[in-house]
Amino acid sequence: MADLKELAAALMRGDAPAVDKMTKEAVNAGIGVKQILDDGLIAGMQVVGERFKNNEIYVPEVLIAARAMYTGMKVLEPLLVKAGVKPVGTIAMGTARGDLHDIGKNLVSMMMRGNGFKVIDLGIDVSPQKFVEAAKEEGVNLIGMSALLTTTMPSMKATIDELQKAGLLKKVKVLIGGAPVTQRYAAEIGADGYAPDAASAVDKAKALLGM
Amino acid sequence: MNSKERVRVAVAHREPDRVPVFELSINSPVASDIMGRQMYVGFGGWLVAKVFSEWMAEGRVLELALKIFSDWIDLYSHLELDILPMPTLPLTNETVEPVAENQWKYTDPDSGLWRVIGYNPESDYHSEIDSRIKQEGVPGLRHHVEWLEKRPGLVSADLMAGLKAVLDPARERFFILGEADVLFPSEASWQPLFLECMALEPELIDRYFEATTNEVLTLIDAEAEAGVDGFVGGVDFAYHSTTLFSPAMFRRFIFPHMRRITERCHSRGLPFFKHTDGNIENIENELLLGCGIDGYHAIEPTAGMDIARLKRQYGDKITLLGNIDCGDLLTNGSPEDVTKAVGQCIRDCAPGGGYVLSSSNSIHSGIPTQNFLAMLKAAREYGTYPMRNS
Numbered sequence: 001m002a003d004l005k006e007l008a009a010a011l012m013r014g015d016a017p018a019v020d021k022m023t024k025e026a027v028n029a030g031i032g033v034k035q036i037l038d039d040g041l042i043a044g045m046q047v048v049g050e051r052f053k054n055n056e057i058y059v060p061e062v063l064i065a066a067r068a069m070y071t072g073m074k075v076l077e078p079l080l081v082k083a084g085v086k087p088v089g090t091i092a093m094g095t096a097r098g099d100l101h102d103i104g105k106n107l108v109s110m111m112m113r114g115n116g117f118k119v120i121d122l123g124i125d126v127s128p129q130k131f132v133e134a135a136k137e138e139g140v141n142l143i144g145m146s147a148l149l150t151t152t153m154p155s156m157k158a159t160i161d162e163l164q165k166a167g168l169l170k171k172v173k174v175l176i177g178g179a180p181v182t183q184r185y186a187a188e189i190g191a192d193g194y195a196p197d198a199a200s201a202v203d204k205a206k207a208l209l210g211m
Numbered sequence: 212m213n214s215k216e217r218v219r220v221a222v223a224h225r226e227p228d229r230v231p232v233f234e235l236s237i238n239s240p241v242a243s244d245i246m247g248r249q250m251y252v253g254f255g256g257w258l259v260a261k262v263f264s265e266w267m268a269e270g271r272v273l274e275l276a277l278k279i280f281s282d283w284i285d286l287y288s289h290l291e292l293d294i295l296p297m298p299t300l301p302l303t304n305e306t307v308e309p310v311a312e313n314q315w316k317y318t319d320p321d322s323g324l325w326r327v328i329g330y331n332p333e334s335d336y337h338s339e340i341d342s343r344i345k346q347e348g349v350p351g352l353r354h355h356v357e358w359l360e361k362r363p364g365l366v367s368a369d370l371m372a373g374l375k376a377v378l379d380p381a382r383e384r385f386f387i388l389g390e391a392d393v394l395f396p397s398e399a400s401w402q403p404l405f406l407e408c409m410a411l412e413p414e415l416i417d418r419y420f421e422a423t424t425n426e427v428l429t430l431i432d433a434e435a436e437a438g439v440d441g442f443v444g445g446v447d448f449a450y451h452s453t454t455l456f457s458p459a460m461f462r463r464f465i466f467p468h469m470r471r472i473t474e475r476c477h478s479r480g481l482p483f484f485k486h487t488d489g490n491i492e493n494i495e496n497e498l499l500l501g502c503g504i505d506g507y508h509a510i511e512p513t514a515g516m517d518i519a520r521l522k523r524q525y526g527d528k529i530t531l532l533g534n535i536d537c538g539d540l541l542t543n544g545s546p547e548d549v550t551k552a553v554g555q556c557i558r559d560c561a562p563g564g565g566y567v568l569s570s571s572n573s574i575h576s577g578i579p580t581q582n583f584l585a586m587l588k589a590a591r592e593y594g595t596y597p598m599r600n601s
Contacts, residue, residue: 014410055493058457060410063403098334103403104450124340125331150542151334151577179451180513180538197452 004031004039007072011044014064016071023072033079037116041072045114052111053199059107062198066110073113087118089209091142091175092134094126097155101148104178107198108144115202117142128159135168142205145191147178156181157189164190173208177201214293215440218386222441222482222505222530224565230557230594231293231386232587233532235445235486235508236573240335242286244580250282251275254299255576256337260330263301264315268308276300280377288384290587294567295385296443297434302370314340322358326400335576344401349412352404356415359422366433374437382438389434391476391483392444393468394423397455409460416464424468428475435479442476442483443508444469448498449489451514461494466502473503482506484532488572490514499525506530511571513538519559522566530565535586537570541578546585553589562598 007026010018019041026036048065051057091112095105102124109119122134126145135143143163147153156176163169173192176185186194193208195201212220212228220227238253251258258279266275283298305317310327318325326342344351381387396405409416431442448454454461469485476483484506491498492515499507507525510516510533518534525531534556535541540548553568560566568590574583 055453058453058460059455060406060457060460063407064410067407098331098336100329100331100336100338100340106403125329149334149336149575149577150538151336151575155333182539 004036004043007036007040008044008047011041011065011068011072012047014061014068016064016068019068020071020075023075027075027079033076033083034085036072037076037080037085041069041076042114042116045069045111049111049114049199049202053197059103062107062110066114069110069114087139088116088211089141089205090118090120090137090139091144091205092120092122092131092137092140093144093146094122094131094134095124096145096147096152096159096178097125097127098152099147099149099155099178100124102146104148104198105144105146108146108177108195108201111198111202112144112205115206117202117205128155128162131159132162132166132168135163135166135172141172141209143172143174144201144205145174145176147176147181150180153178153180153185156191160190173205175201175205175208214384215386218293218440218567221564221567224527224530224563226562226564226596228596230561230590230596231567232590232594233292233294233296233508233567233569234574235296235443235569236299236575237286237290237583238335238574238576240576241574241578241580241583242282245584246282246286246289250286251278252282252286252298253576254573255335256330257332257335259299260315260328260337261313264307264309264317264328267301267303267305268315272301276302276373277377284381284384287381293386294388295381296388297390297439321362322355324355324358339398339400342400344399345404348404349408349415352401352408352412352419353415356419356422359426360418364429365426366429371433371437374434378438386440387438388441388443388484389431389437389439390445391427391431391434391442391472392446392485393420393465393472394427395446395448395455395465397447406456409456409464413463420464420468424471427472431472431475431479435476435481439481441481441505442472443486444472444483445486447486447488448494449487449491449514451489451511453490453492454494458494458497461497466497469498469502469504473505477503482530484508484530488514490516492516499529504529506532506567508532508569509572510534511538512536513571518556522560526560526563526565530567531560532567533569533571534560535568535570537572537575537578541570541574541582541586544582546581549582549585550589550592553586554593557590557593558598561594561596568594 007022175193193204195204217227238255242250313330329340330337482505486508
């Protein structure tokens with residue numbers, strides 16, 4: 001009998017081949033795909049997020065756990081679609097215009113995916129207009145923006161202004177982060193939320209969506 | 212007292228005539244504003260991505276290197292800074308070709324490795340956005356390590372002679388810092404791959420650091436011969452909340468090589484200052500006291516690095532450099548805010564020597580010139596020994 005606790009444990013130690021094998025075993029054992037996702041992959045990634053937030057593990061351990069998670073997701077995704085399982089939310093993520101540094105944004109994406117969110121990765125150097133187009137897409141209820149540089153922070157405000165003009169701020173919540181960004185700045189520019197790190201971003205996203 | 216003496220006295224934990232002043236870099240927009248002409252200095256994207264790429268493609272590397280040195284020395288002389296770090300230079304054998312607007316591909320003809328550099332004019336930022344190693348993953352990194360292990364040394368007689376010549380006009384005026392560090396690839400597009408390999412392929416990472424540090428040791432010898440007065444290591448090990456990897460990984464991968472570097476510097480009678488962004492509290496004691504470093508630079512207050520506490524804890528053993536916040540204060544504050552922060556920092560850290568004033572990273576392209584000048588003015592105003600309130 002496939003053990004989902006073992007699956008979560010394999011994910012936490014970044015053992016991608018084991019996650020692949022155990023996910024397939026769980027599917028073959030007839031365990032519901034949603035249960036494998038929730039009690040295996042998401043359960044593991046949530047522990048990874050907590051440990052990362054508490055500085056008990058670091059970026060390398062998160063990266064290998066995420067890689068293992070993607071291995072399992074690859075097995076589950078077609079089955080999730082077939083079963084009609086919806087993501088808990090959909091976030092369109094990108095770095096602010098002018099910002100070419102994406103490791104922080106990618107860590108947030110991993111944590112979001114690991115918590116059942118669908119992530120639309122808009123990449124780096126994303127213009128306000130591109131964020132607006134993404135916000136219009138069906139199902140998108142969160143916009144995530146990061147900035148590493150003080151010089152690109154104003155682009156976050158420009159994006160929020162454009163979302164406002166397009167009447168999209170009722171449809172989407174805006175979450176921002178990045179090294180120079182603060183809660184004070186988020187409040188100043190009208191962002192709905194600020195997260196100081198990747199794991200907190202998930203908590204904040206869930207709170208913004210009333211979960 | 213000249214700059215060289217001033218820094219030496221401060222690093223020896225005695226009080227010179229005034230607190231020495233330093234900047235690791237001053238980007239071109241601020242430098243040009245100060246000097247009233249286009250300055251080819253700093254590590255902003257305009258210079259390091261656009262100008263480097265365009266001039267290299269035209270075969271004008273030597274002309275550019277000389278221009279950078281000349282502007283660098285002019286700027287640091289004009290601002291009466293005490294420490295002159297080695298400027299960012301286009302030192303590479305790679306060929307360069309444009310691949311898109313504000314993107315250039317660099318290819319090393321010997322190893323076949325390539326990388327793409329992107330530049331954004333709005334933010335004056337540049338970054339490696341793609342590379343063969345990133346595309347190929349672990350086999351690409353393995354190929355890179357094998358190449359590092361077998362490639363010929365970087366130091367040539369020509370390079371040595373050139374370095375001596377360009378440093379000549381600065382030698383008497385400044386305390387000159389060469390570059391040396393444990394080369395964690397913090398700016399590479401394959402940094403995430405490298406971090407994964409630290410967990411999954413540790414022997415490969417051991418080989419990477421062994422090979423790169425071997426090269427760095429030969430560079431230390433060459434720079435020492437060329438007449439530098441000390442070294443700074445500019446590789447970032449941390450971000451705003453903590454280090455990029457665990458203390459256990461530092462013990463395996465970084466600290467042994469850091470000790471090799473500081474021992475080599477000390478064998479030449481030269482100090483080594485370690486720069487890093489971010490919060491290093493979890494490795495602080497081991498890095499600052501266990502690796503033989505002589506100074507810690509940047510000390511980002513917004514990352515929680517409290518320089519007054521560091522002074523109390525380590526101030527009699529190492530020199531502290533930096534801490535004037537360039538993330539928010541120098542960027543968004545008023546000159547009065549800057550003056551106040553400089554006064555506080557000097558009161559906390561300067562008594563007894565062992566402190567060099569600088570920003571908490573560099574004078575980046577988003578800092579208003581008046582704030583940078585206010586910082587320098589306040590450094591003179593409050594930084595004269597003996598301290599009035601010490």
